Structures are given as C-alpha cells and as structure tokens.
Amino acid sequence: MTGNSGKLFSILGPYTPAPWRERYSLSRLFFNFYLLVMGSFVAIAIFADFVISTAVKGITDDYTSRFMQGTIVLIEDELFRKPRSKWPQAIEALDQKFAYKLEIVDRWTLRLPPKQAEKLDNGELAIDAQGDVIYHRLKQTPQVLVVGPISPDHNPEYHRGLPLDLRISLLTWSLIGVCLAIVVWLWVHPVWRDLEAMRQTARALGEGLFEARAPTMRSSAFGPLAETLNGMAERIQRLIATQKELSSAISHELRTPIARIRFALEMLAESDAPAERERLWRLMEGDLEELDGLIDASLTYARFGREQPDLQLTAVDIALWLEEQVEATRLLARELDVEFDAAALPPMLYVELDRRTMPHAITNLLRNAMKYAKARILVSAEVKEDSIRVHVDDDGIGIPDEERERIFSPFTRLDRSRDRATGGYGLGLAIVQLVLEQHHGAASAGESPLGGARFTLAWPLSQNVTES
CATH class of the missing domain: 3.30.565.10 (Histidine kinase-like ATPase, C-terminal domain)
Known part of the structure; x- marks a missing residue:
C-alpha cells in the first residue's frame, strides 16, 4: 500500500486548489475577520464616547457658562441703555456683529429641564440639553435672551459643505479603517497560508498519501497542530509498514509448517504401519505447536509495535x-x-x-x-x-x-x-x-x-x- 500511494503521490503531486478558489477563500476570511474587528472597534468607540460625554457633560456646561458670562452681561447692558420698544432693533443689530444667533423670547415659551429652568428663574445662565444654546433672563422682565447655537456647525454662517466635526470624524475613521485593514491583512495572510497548508496535508492523508507532511508553520499558534498532524502521519505510515512487513513475513513463515502438515497427511493416508503413522502424528503435532508459537509471537510483537502505552x-x-x-x-x-x-x-x-x-x-x-x-x-x-x-x-x-x-x-x-x-x-x-x-x-x-x-x-x- 505504501509503494502504491508513493507512486500515486508522485504522479498526481500534492493537491493544489484552483487560484480563484484560493483568492476567494482568502478574501472571505479577510473580510469576515475585518468586519468583526472593525465592528467591535466601532461599538467600543461609540460606547466609550457616550460614557465620556455623559461624565464630562456637567464640566462642559459649567465651562460654557463661565465662558459666555461676560458676553451676555455686555449684551444685557447694551439693551438696557435703550427703551424696551427698541430692543428688537437693537438685538437685530447686535446679531449682525456676532457669529452666533441672538434673540429675545418670552419666558413662558421655553421648555427646559427642571434643573435648568430653576437656574434660569434664579438669574443664572441656563443651557439646553445639547449644551449649545444659552438662556439668560433679562433682569426684572419676563423676557429671556437666547444665545446660540454657539457651535459653528449649527450656525448657518459656517454651513459650507459638511460640518467640521463630521469631516474630522470621517477623516479619522477612514484612517483608522485603512490602518486596521493593513494590520488585519498582515495577520490573516500567514494564518490563512498555514490553514491552507494543513488542509492540503489533511486532504492528502485522507486520500492515502501518507508521505505528505505539513510544512513549517509561519504562525506559532499552528506549530503544535502541525507537529501533531505530522506525528500522526508518521505513526500511521509506520503502522502500515509494520503490518505489511508482518503480513508478508507471517505468510512466508506459515508456508513451511503447512506444507509439512499437508505432506504428512498424504503419507498418513498411504501408510498402514502403526510405527510410521505414530511418527507422522508426532510430526504434525510439532508443526501445529510451531504454528501456535508463531501466531503467539506475532501477536505479541504487533501489540508492542502499536501505539506505545503509558508505562506503569x-x-x-x-x-x-x-x-x-x-x-x-x-x-x-x-x-x-x-x-x-x-x-x-x-x-x-x-x-x-x-x-x-x-x-x-x-x-x-x-x-x-x-x-x-x-x-x-x-x-x-x-x-x-x-x-x-x-x-x-x-x-x-x-x-x-x-x-x-x-x-x-x-x-x-x-x-x-x-x-x-x-x-x-x-x-x-x-x-x-x-x-x-x-x-x-x-x-x-x-x-x-x-x-x-x-x-x-x-x-x-x-x-x-x-x-x-
């Protein structure tokens, strides 16, 4: 069997899949792993951004209030220098000078969170839920000065193309995606080659080509697996060779006693002398003992030649x-x-x-x-x-x-x-x-x-x- 499998292996050569199939398998492995890693990374980034935004929201609102405090006081002083009937014209003129929107609304038109509404009624600055619009109640009036949105992305003056933060986010994620794709490719390619090499070796062994061996693995993770696969192939090849040798040798050894027994039976059938028949019986008994001893020795050798047992x-x-x-x-x-x-x-x-x-x-x-x-x-x-x-x-x-x-x-x-x-x-x-x-x-x-x-x-x- 070993000789025939060697000839078949030399004729057919190692199994090699079609190039398109190799490329398809590699591309599928790459994209599956890339999507898994990228999806996990994006999910972690979104979750981390949410946690960080929630944790620093109070700090951001406090910073915004202190940053805008002086500007709002100046706007309020400018308004109170003029009659209240002139406030719409005054706020419109001021609005032209600022990069963010200014307007005056009645207090009852606003719907703020309870904490921010309380701050507004106490004369403090209130901020909306997005942290982008500031409210200040003009002293001794039911009217509220609304400043914002103060973010450039929400200001029509800056709406030329995509918002800045969106452009920065797209650029950042694009760079991250490209870098991650390179890293994943550098990791997946040798892993795929190792898996493909072991798959071809396993296929060859399954077809009876026990001379096939897995090459040296590029990835240390698959080194022990390749060694185990090669060791299994060597043991199978050795067992087949041993069984073939035993079968051939035992067949040869059995011929002599069987031939002697057949010859003695023929002589026994032709002989009538008691002494001769007794001699022939003893010869056949000796040959039967020889056959029994040969079988016992062969079984003992085969038992020791199989997979080595754990020593006690x-x-x-x-x-x-x-x-x-x-x-x-x-x-x-x-x-x-x-x-x-x-x-x-x-x-x-x-x-x-x-x-x-x-x-x-x-x-x-x-x-x-x-x-x-x-x-x-x-x-x-x-x-x-x-x-x-x-x-x-x-x-x-x-x-x-x-x-x-x-x-x-x-x-x-x-x-x-x-x-x-x-x-x-x-x-x-x-x-x-x-x-x-x-x-x-x-x-x-x-x-x-x-x-x-x-x-x-x-x-x-x-x-x-x-x-x-």
Whole structure:
C-alpha cells in the first residue's frame, strides 16, 4: 500500500486548489475577520464616547457658562441703555456683529429641564440639553435672551459643505479603517497560508498519501497542530509498514509448517504401519505447536509495535527482581548452568520499570541464550552513567559484528542451517527492542566474556513519571 500511494503521490503531486478558489477563500476570511474587528472597534468607540460625554457633560456646561458670562452681561447692558420698544432693533443689530444667533423670547415659551429652568428663574445662565444654546433672563422682565447655537456647525454662517466635526470624524475613521485593514491583512495572510497548508496535508492523508507532511508553520499558534498532524502521519505510515512487513513475513513463515502438515497427511493416508503413522502424528503435532508459537509471537510483537502505552512505572529492588526472573526460567534450561551475579550492583538499588512489559525483555533474552549456549548462561547488572545495564551472556557461537544491529529486526535469523526448534521465529529480540524503547532505553548485542554473545539492556534509573 505504501509503494502504491508513493507512486500515486508522485504522479498526481500534492493537491493544489484552483487560484480563484484560493483568492476567494482568502478574501472571505479577510473580510469576515475585518468586519468583526472593525465592528467591535466601532461599538467600543461609540460606547466609550457616550460614557465620556455623559461624565464630562456637567464640566462642559459649567465651562460654557463661565465662558459666555461676560458676553451676555455686555449684551444685557447694551439693551438696557435703550427703551424696551427698541430692543428688537437693537438685538437685530447686535446679531449682525456676532457669529452666533441672538434673540429675545418670552419666558413662558421655553421648555427646559427642571434643573435648568430653576437656574434660569434664579438669574443664572441656563443651557439646553445639547449644551449649545444659552438662556439668560433679562433682569426684572419676563423676557429671556437666547444665545446660540454657539457651535459653528449649527450656525448657518459656517454651513459650507459638511460640518467640521463630521469631516474630522470621517477623516479619522477612514484612517483608522485603512490602518486596521493593513494590520488585519498582515495577520490573516500567514494564518490563512498555514490553514491552507494543513488542509492540503489533511486532504492528502485522507486520500492515502501518507508521505505528505505539513510544512513549517509561519504562525506559532499552528506549530503544535502541525507537529501533531505530522506525528500522526508518521505513526500511521509506520503502522502500515509494520503490518505489511508482518503480513508478508507471517505468510512466508506459515508456508513451511503447512506444507509439512499437508505432506504428512498424504503419507498418513498411504501408510498402514502403526510405527510410521505414530511418527507422522508426532510430526504434525510439532508443526501445529510451531504454528501456535508463531501466531503467539506475532501477536505479541504487533501489540508492542502499536501505539506505545503509558508505562506503569514502579521502583523495584533490581537485584531481587532479576533473581526472580532468572529463577522463573531456570526450569527451561535443563542441563545448562544459569547463574545470576549481583556483585556490581549497589545494595538495595531501586530502579523504575514496568512490571507488565519488562519481563518480556528478560525472558526473551534468556530463552534466546538457552537456544545457543553450550553449557553456561550468566545474568549480571551494573550502574553506569545514570542508567541500569543488564547483561545476558552465553558461551555459544556468538554474533558476527556486521549482524549485531540487524539481529533486532523482526523475522531475522542468522543461523539458517539450524532447524526451527533452535532458530526460533526471529521475533523475540524485536520484542526486546520495542520494550526497551518504551522505557526510553535500548538493547544491544556484543561479544561475551564467556566466548559467546552478550545482550545488554540499558534504560534510565529514574524517568520522573513514576506511577504506583
């Protein structure tokens, strides 16, 4: 499957959407985000302007009253120099000299807020709700001097085009909108490119192109997501390769015992001699046991080769634990001398390991040594560079230098001249390596002081993730 997907990937190339679709997706993302940010900004600005205007309204009204106090007193004095019958002409003449409107109205025609009406009746200056028109009751008369609107934007003299404050607001908001658009574009463009790259990678993975990987992300927010996506793709690719390798190897391994069973059945049907039939039955039983052992070893390797489980680490007395493992397999050694040497270990040394999986590694090494040892097997341990090292030595034929790394690959058997009873299935040492990798360690092969092979397991004394 991996080879076919690689050819398909090389023929089709990575998925590339049409240019118009890319531009449409980018434009839509940009405008959606821009409208969201701009709308939020405008809403916050309007709310802030309302709060500030409400808070400073009293201060503004007081400033306006003090600012216009002198002007109104001068207008009032000018009016009282003339008879009341001349006041309309006088106010009209004064109105020509000021930039804002002046007029005299009767008190009863005004509708002011209660607080401002009270101030007006007490002889103080009153201001309308907009803070733009000032009222002053002419002393000892029922008439009121109205000044304003005093803002230039409400004065017809200044109504040439748009009001000044509106022009300033439009210019300000235009500049803000342009600056915000530039900032949003600079932020959205790399984010969109990262999202598009991950989308193309996910699409390729969904089509079975497991060689596809997400490129380096420009945005730090998507870096962990890209790493997770690439890690998932690598695990899937590794699992598919492992399953393909297992399927191919198991299919090859099953042919020999099945062929022998078929041949024995044919011979059994043709033979009438009891001794010959008994021999054929024993051969078929041996082949069935071999099939059962192969299936069991393959399932164990597949279980360890899948996604690594969380280790249930426990601190154990390593000398006592190793001695228990050696005693548990000593019965299988028959006439072999199996020894355990803890002299190089400090007393009461506790090491962290998983009690469920680490016994597989020790047991497989011991069984492997029993297949090739002539007379003696020695298990020892030592502490070196903050790690525990367990050695399993035998006095067998040893392992050539060029084969010491390949020996841990699945279905690898170096001595092809031996029969299956001695050679095994080539999965035991592969399981050992998987167990040590889960413990953040490694397994290695070398030359033994006894003259045969030495297998060494090394992993950290403490992994800082201990679980009871």
